[in-house]
Amino acid sequence: MTDFDSETGLCKGCAHVREVVSARGAVFFMCKHPERPKYPPLPVMSCDAHVPREEARVVVPYERLSADALRGVIDEFVSREGTEHGLEDVAIEDKRASIVRQLKKGLAVVLFDRTAGTANIVLARDLPS
Secondary structure (H helix, E strand, O other): OOOOEOOOEOHHHEOOEEEEEOOOOOEEEEEOOOOOOOOOOOOEOOOOOOOEHHHHEEEEOHHHOOHHHHHHHHHHHHOOOOOOOOOOOOOHHHHHHHHHHHHHHOOEEEEEEOOOOEEEEEEHHHOOO
16 A cells, blocks of 8 residues: 555655754655655655655564564664663673563564664554554
């Protein structure tokens, strides 16, 4: 199914597009694809670079990652700002173990973004149904 909007064409549902809101509230659609215009004239009726947003991200079973790859994804996640566990410092080994428990229980998943070529850990409940 193609995500098509009558005002923007294909852009609104494209994985390459980021909605930018100006200080005055105007909405612009910025294309992040390196070979496409940054701000194309709308509506875009056809685009060879279009990737539907729902097809751009895929859940990767954590068991399919090598031990090194999984550790790299987990370490990148737990070292971000905002992933602290409260007022006290938590050892990185404990943070890693917590993420692994959540992955094993299915509470968290590894999500790969095909357009960005990046992996992330997200809560399973935050995935679209």
